[in-house]
Amino acid sequence: MYFSIRLHTISDIQQRKNITHLVCYSHKSNVFALRRIRNIGIMAHIDAGKTTTTERMLYYSGYIRTLGDVDDGDTVTDFMVQERERGITIQSAAVTFDWKDYRINLIDTPGHVDFTVEVERCLRVLDGAVAVFDASAGVEAQTLTVWRQADKHQIPRICFLNKMDKNRASFTYAVESIELKLKTKPLLLQVPIGEARTFRGLVDVVTKEQIIWKATSDLDDGKNFEQKLLLEADDPNLFQEVQDARNTLIEQLADLDDEFAELVLGEYSENFDLIPAAKLQSAIRRVTLAQKAVPVLCGSALKNKGVQPLLDAITMYLPAPNERSYEFLERMSRLLLPFADQQTEIPSLMAGNIALTVGLKQSATGDTIVSSKASAVAAARRAGRDAGGEKRSTSDVESLLLAGVEVPDPVFFCTIEPPSVAKQQDLDNALSCLQREDPSLKVKIDPDTGQTILCGMGELHIEIIHDRIKREYGIETYLGPLQIAYRETILNAAQATDILDKTVGDKRHFVTSELEVRPRLGERAVTKPIIEYAVDVIEVLPKELQGAVENGIMNSCIQGPLLGFPVQDIDVTVQSLTVHPDTSHTMVSACVSRCMQKALKKAGIQILEPLMNLEITVSEDHLSAALADLAQRRGSIQEIQSRQDNRVVVAAVPLAETMGYSTVLRSLSSGSATFSLELASYQALNSQEQSALLQRRMGLV
Numbered sequence: 001m002y003f004s005i006r007l008h009t010i011s012d013i014q015q016r017k018n019i020t021h022l023v024c025y026s027h028k029s030n031v032f033a034l035r036r037i038r039n040i041g042i043m044a045h046i047d048a049g050k051t052t053t054t055e056r057m058l059y060y061s062g063y064i065r066t067l068g069d070v071d072d073g074d075t076v077t078d079f080m081v082q083e084r085e086r087g088i089t090i091q092s093a094a095v096t097f098d099w100k101d102y103r104i105n106l107i108d109t110p111g112h113v114d115f116t117v118e119v120e121r122c123l124r125v126l127d128g129a130v131a132v133f134d135a136s137a138g139v140e141a142q143t144l145t146v147w148r149q150a151d152k153h154q155i156p157r158i159c160f161l162n163k164m165d166k167n168r169a170s171f172t173y174a175v176e177s178i179e180l181k182l183k184t185k186p187l188l189l190q191v192p193i194g195e196a197r198t199f200r201g202l203v204d205v206v207t208k209e210q211i212i213w214k215a216t217s218d219l220d221d222g223k224n225f226e227q228k229l230l231l232e233a234d235d236p237n238l239f240q241e242v243q244d245a246r247n248t249l250i251e252q253l254a255d256l257d258d259e260f261a262e263l264v265l266g267e268y269s270e271n272f273d274l275i276p277a278a279k280l281q282s283a284i285r286r287v288t289l290a291q292k293a294v295p296v297l298c299g300s301a302l303k304n305k306g307v308q309p310l311l312d313a314i315t316m317y318l319p320a321p322n323e324r325s326y327e328f329l330e331r332m333s334r335l336l337l338p339f340a341d342q343q344t345e346i347p348s349l350m351a352g353n354i355a356l357t358v359g360l361k362q363s364a365t366g367d368t369i370v371s372s373k374a375s376a377v378a379a380a381r382r383a384g385r386d387a388g389g390e391k392r393s394t395s396d397v398e399s400l401l402l403a404g405v406e407v408p409d410p411v412f413f414c415t416i417e418p419p420s421v422a423k424q425q426d427l428d429n430a431l432s433c434l435q436r437e438d439p440s441l442k443v444k445i446d447p448d449t450g451q452t453i454l455c456g457m458g459e460l461h462i463e464i465i466h467d468r469i470k471r472e473y474g475i476e477t478y479l480g481p482l483q484i485a486y487r488e489t490i491l492n493a494a495q496a497t498d499i500l501d502k503t504v505g506d507k508r509h510f511v512t513s514e515l516e517v518r519p520r521l522g523e524r525a526v527t528k529p530i531i532e533y534a535v536d537v538i539e540v541l542p543k544e545l546q547g548a549v550e551n552g553i554m555n556s557c558i559q560g561p562l563l564g565f566p567v568q569d570i571d572v573t574v575q576s577l578t579v580h581p582d583t584s585h586t587m588v589s590a591c592v593s594r595c596m597q598k599a600l601k602k603a604g605i606q607i608l609e610p611l612m613n614l615e616i617t618v619s620e621d622h623l624s625a626a627l628a629d630l631a632q633r634r635g636s637i638q639e640i641q642s643r644q645d646n647r648v649v650v651a652a653v654p655l656a657e658t659m660g661y662s663t664v665l666r667s668l669s670s671g672s673a674t675f676s677l678e679l680a681s682y683q684a685l686n687s688q689e690q691s692a693l694l695q696r697r698m699g700l701v
């Protein structure tokens with residue numbers, strides 16, 4: 001389990017003191033000046049080649065002696081059994097290695113959409129990221145999702161166009177799709193030499209050096225390559241291409257960076273060729289750190305080409321921890337330096353590093369650990385000051401400190417049962433450990449049957465959890481059929497009243513309430529009800545009682561009256577409320593909750609189903625079969641784009657129709673089509689579908 005052990009310190013003076021103190025405790029080999037550390041994530045769409053690229057980095061840096069292969073299931077970072085069996089990354093793995101006097105802490109993150117939360121929990125502890133693309137596919141659906149997450153956390157990035165050796169690989173196409181779909185400015189730092197089967201090397205646009213690997217680099221390890229200045233006589237066309245690319249790069253940088261613009265317009269205005277590489281490199285670094293543009297490199301990790309220049313670019317263009325806007329520091333009783341599934345104990349940790357710690361029983365993914373309450377308060381105050389001196393409320397400050405991982409609501413659920421009642425306690429323990437690690441996994445108890453319910457992000461997510469419980473905790477569990485997490489909303493406005501009159505011991509609890517519920521109109525789904533009060537209620541309602549009323553309203557929305565799914569998109573007005581002085585807050589909540597249930601029932605319930613964005617990449621030959629199948633799944637096609645020789649179908653399809661889709665798509669496209677799914681919104685079921693669902697749920701069909 002990885003924690004973002006990031007401590008705001010109270011003042012710079014104190015921080016300097018603490019760092020010195022920690023350096024004294026460090027092993028010499030572990031002491032790296034902050035500016036020589038890079039905390040980097042690798043992110044991309046599934047199968048773009050993150051794990052393969054990471055494996056090459058470890059090899060070239062000397063940390064492993066033989067190259068592992070995803071397809072053989074022996075890579076360092078995919079160490080979970082499920083990862084090795086399926087050839088995909090599920091859990092992020094952290095590795096630390098050195099490259100030319102720099103220490104790189106690198107996290108390989110999963111690409112499958114079911115594990116998006118895993119990516120986000122990594123991003124928030126990183127300073128920079130490498131986005132890996134399949135050069136024959138360009139930007140794919142999941143790349144967009146992780147790109148947006150990185151935008152949210154303001155993470156400077158480098159793009160690596162991998163798989164340049166693949167049939168249909170196209171540098172130009174991939175760059176265009178980055179510009180168009182990610183709405184970013186690509187800085188082309190390399191020009192490939194050859195493409196697809198002829199790909200053999202690249203030219204560094206900044207230094208004009210060509211790097212050519214041996215034709216047999218996929219058989220040897222790609223460590224040997226020829227590096228020399230590209231001369232016009234070597235290849236006039238390539239020389240001109242590089243010259244043009246360099247001029248474009250210079251123009252781009254001058255547009256984005258004033259310091260560089262001054263240089264170009266002044267000293268070097270007569271001859272751009274004379275601009276020293278170092279000046280270009282520092283300008284690239286500045287615009288990358290400011291996230292005004294993204295350097296683009298290319299290669300083929302599998303064929304051992306292009307990874308060493310990528311490592312150089314990471315050290316050159318991505319930020320050191322002290323160049324990001326936070327200063328964090330921590331010292332703990334037991335600290336471990338991760339190397340995938342191996343760890344080395346270290347005596348202390350300097351600011352800017354990533355490490356593991358053990359034994360924290362109460363904390364979970366997304367928490368921020370601070371050394372004391374006082375330092376947390378001081379950090380919050382400082383964060384308040386940094387935010388432009390505006391006054392912040394306490395809750396603002398709290399939310400700033402606890403800014404955690406954004407967890408999407410789960411869309412699938414199923415019952416999970418242990419082999420015997422005696423094993424229930426073990427299962428509960430296993431589930432609570434897994435939940436602390438993975439915030440996208442939710443566990444609840446069905447109030448009617450008492451069964452444990454597992455809620456997750458997709459079929460694969462639940463399958464992997466099931467498998468992990470068996471392998472890691474030795475419990476063979478039984479899963480019920482996978483079900484869709486629907487939502488409920490109301491069709492009309494309705495009013496209801498309720499009276500609670502209960503005497504417990506010598507106390508009389510007396511409450512009357514009157515509420516109105518109305519459907520909320522608007523584009524965006526709002527999961528929490530918007531609560532308003534009639535003027536004469538709010539004027540006399542004490543703050544504590546308001547909390548009890550709102551609890552009652554919220555509780556009744558957790559389980560809707562029709563099928564027990566959460567209720568969304570409603571407005572509530574508390575029209576009247578009387579409370580006897582001795583009445584407890586629990587009784588107030590209970591009365592309001594009952595009143596809400598009555599109002600919701602009267603208002604008429606509409607079931608909403610999750611609607612997914614589906615993107616299918618399929619060859620022309622299999623397009624009509626894929627479209628015909630989509631039509632049967634209540635899918636609506638939004639767009640059909642061309643991507644190289646393939647067609648990309650962008651569609652919306654109800655989640656209920658996507659069960660087992662991967663098997664069907666594989667068989668109708670002879671294994672060539674790929675797809676990705678992402679939750680888009682919730683849509684109303686029509687009355688026939690709704691009554692069919694009700695009948696199924698009641699076991700009538």
Ligand SMILES: Nc1nc2c(ncn2[C@@H]2O[C@H](COP(=O)(O)OP(=O)(O)OP(=O)(O)O)[C@@H](O)[C@H]2O)c(=O)[nH]1
Pocket residue numbers: 044045046047048049050051052053070071087088089090109110111112162163164165166299300301302303
């Ligand atoms: N042709 C070609 N294939 C590659 C290259 N890099 C990776 N692959 C193959 O692409 C597949 C996916 O590679 P991975 O490294 O597992 O990709 P990933 O992005 O880590 O995948 P997830 O972690 O599951 O998202 C494997 O079959 C690799 O052998 C490359 O440069 N060229």
